[in-house]
Amino acid sequence: MTTSANVVRKGNILERFRGGTKGRRPFRFNLATMLVIPYVIAVTLFSFGPFVVALVFSFSGFSAGKPELFQAGFKNYIAVFSDPQFREAYWNVIRFSVMATISGFIGSVGIALVLSLTRDRIGTLARSIFFLPGSINGAALALIFIFMLEPTVSPFGFILRALGWEKISDYVKSSNAILLMTVLRFYLTTGGWIAIFYSALESVPIELVEAAKIDGCGPWQLSWHIRRPVIMGFVWFMVIQLIAQNMMIFGEPYIINTALGGTSFISPYWSPNMLGSFYTLRLGNFGMSAVVALSQVLITISSSIFIVTKTGAFTTQLTD
C-alpha cells in the first residue's frame, strides 16, 4: 500500500543517515514484537542452537567420546545410513506412525464430534474424563501401561482373564509391539486434541447454527455438515503434527524396554531415537546420534513447512 505517508518516510531515511537527527517522525513502537522475543530466545537456545550443534557434531569425529570438530567428513552419515538397524527402526516408526495417526485422527475428531452433540451433565463429565489421560506425560503413562497389561494385578484383569489370557506373554509379544505402542499413544495424545476440537466445534457462530436448525438440521447433521468443516484446517495440522511426533517416539518404548528388562517386547533399537541413544551410550559417538537427530529434524521441518503453507491453519484475514 503506497500512500503519501510512505513516500514521505522514504525521503526521510536519507536525511536520517546524513543528519542523525532525533527523528522527524514519531517512533513507531510495535509491542507485538516484544511479546515474541522470549519465544525467540527459547527457540534459539533449545531448538536452533542444538540444531547447529548437531550439524557440527555430525561432521565431527568422536574417537575418545569427545568431539574432534569437523574431522569425520561424511563418515558418520555413511555409517548411520548403511546400518540395517537404522532402516529397521524407521520402518517400525513409519508403521507405528500410520497406525497411531489414523487412530488418533478418528478418535479425537470422532469423540469431539460426539461430545458436541451432548447438552447434558453426562456430556460434561465425559468431556473431563476423556481429557484426563492427555494430562499425564508419556513416561508415567508407559509405567501405568505395563501395570495395566499384567493380568494378575491389572484392575482390568477380569477382562484379560475372560479372554483367556492368564499371563502377560499370552498376548504381549514383540510382533504386537506396534499395536501396543499405538494404544499407549492414543491415550497420551488424543485427550488434549479432543479438548481443542471440542472448543473449536463449540465456537461456531450461533447465527450459523440457528440458520441450520431452521433449515431442518438434526443434531448429527449439525455436527457433521456445519461444525466439522470449521475445524478441518486444524485437523490437518493435528495429523501432520502427530505424524512427526510419532516418528520421534522415544520415552515410552525406552521406559518399557528398561523397565521390563529381560522380558521386554521392545528391542533396544526399536525407534530411531532409541538407536541414536544407543550410538551415544555404546560407542560414545555423538556424531552418529547427531545424524539420527538430523534425520528427524528433516521430517519435522518439512512437516512444519507443509502445515504453514498448505493446511490453511495459519491463514488470517491479513495474510490471504
Next chain:
Amino acid sequence: MSKNVWLKILCVTAVLSFAISACGPQATPTPEQVVVTENVVVTATPVPTQNPYDENAPIKVWVDAERARSVDLFIQANPEYKDMIQIVTDDRGTFIQKLLLYNNVGSGWPDVTFIESPNIRLSATTQYDHFPMDLRNWVDASVISQFAPGSMDPCTLPDGTVICMRNDIAPYVLFINAPKMKEWGYAVPTTWEEYYALAQTVAKDHPGTIFGQMNSYAAEQEWFANSQCPMLQPVDATTYRVNLSSPNCTRVVTLLDNLDKLGVMWKLAPWDGSVYTMFANDSWLMWNGPIWEAGFLFPGYLGEAGNGKVSVAAFPKWADQTSISSGSGGGGAWVMSRHTKNPTLAAKLIVFVTTDLSVIKQAPTLTAFQPGQETWIKDVFAKLPLWSTDADPIGVAQAMSGTIWNGIMDGPPITGNVLYPLWDKVISGEKTVADIMPDMQTGLETEVTKSGYNVVTTGP
C-alpha cells in the same frame, strides 16, 4: 529480517561445514598422549616431586543403598577417614551417561563406583577414555589371587589390566521341593541326561508339575555357560567368538526344546506375578536359579509356610564334562576412577568392601573372595530358614562357588540385547529355541561388530 536472509545464513552455515570438513587438519593425538604419560608416571616408582596424588584428598563414592552399608562399615572400622568419604546414591543406571558428560566437561568423576561388570568393561574402552584405574598398582597381587577362579575374569582386560574388584558371584543351583521329592521317591539328578529322564517321568506320572524354569533372564549364563558354549567369548583385545553351531551349544538347544515339549518348564520371569500363584499351589518339584534366589525370592514365594521345606543341589553337568561349570547370574564390581586424587584411600576402601568379613557377613550375595566364602556360606546361606533337615546348603554352595566359567562375557557387546527379544518368542510359544538360533547367531555377530570388534565364528 526477511525469510531470504535467514535462508542464506542457513545455507552459508551448511556450506561452511562441508568446506571445513574437507580441508580440516587431521586430529592430533595430543589428548591420547597426555593419557599415556599419566599412566607411565603411575606404573613407575613414584617420584615425590611429580606425585599427582594427595593422601588427604576426599573421595566421592557412588553406590546403591545396599552397598552404602558396606562403605559405612569401612568408616566405622577406620573413623579417621570419616570426613574424607562422600557417599552418593544416584541410580547407577545413569552412570554411563554421566561418565560421557564428565569426560567432556573434564571433571565430576566419582572416585569409587559400584556397578555391574559389563558397564565397567564398556567404560574401559577408548570412547569412554579408559575410565578405570589399573588396580594392579594399588592392590596387592596376593589379594587379587585369592578371588574365586573365574570371578575376576570380567574385571581383567585381555592385556592383563585389572579394572575392577569383584563384589559377588552368583553360581546356579537347583532348589528342590523336599517333601514332594521324598514322597515321590525320586533321586536328585546330577547330569542333564538324568535331569531329562526325570523330567519325562514326572511329566508322565504327575502332569501339571513344574520341573524348573527356562525364562530369558540371564538364560545365556544359566544354560549355555554351564555347557561352555562360546556364545560371546572374548578371544583377544579386538575379537569375540560367536559360534552357536558348536556341539556345546547345540546340546543345550536340544535339551531345552525337549523339556519345553514336555510342558514342565515355567517360562516367565522369576518376579512375574503368576509365579507366586504357582508356588502357592505347591505345583513345583524343582526350581533352578542363581544362588541369591534363596534369600531374595524364595521367602516371597513360599512365605513362613515354606520354612524347612526346601533343599538345594549342585547344578547338573553334562555327562562328558569332568567338572561343573556355571555362569554367573549377576555380580557387581567396584571400580576406581583413573582421575582420582587419592587412589590410596580408594584402593583401601575397595579392598575392604570386597574382602572384609564384617561386610561379607551382612551381604545378601555370595562373595567372590575365597577366604570369605566359607563365612558367608556358614553364617548367611546355611542359616536361611528355608532349608529342610536333609539339605546340605554348605556343601552345595562350596561346590558351586569355584565353578564360574567366563566364556560368555558381556560388555561392551551385550548378549541380552539380542537374546531377550528373540527368547520372547520362545516364551510365547511362537518359536522353539532351535528356531531362534540362526537369528541369535547373526544378531550376536552384528552386536559384536556394532560395538566395534571383530568376530570369529569357529572354534574353540
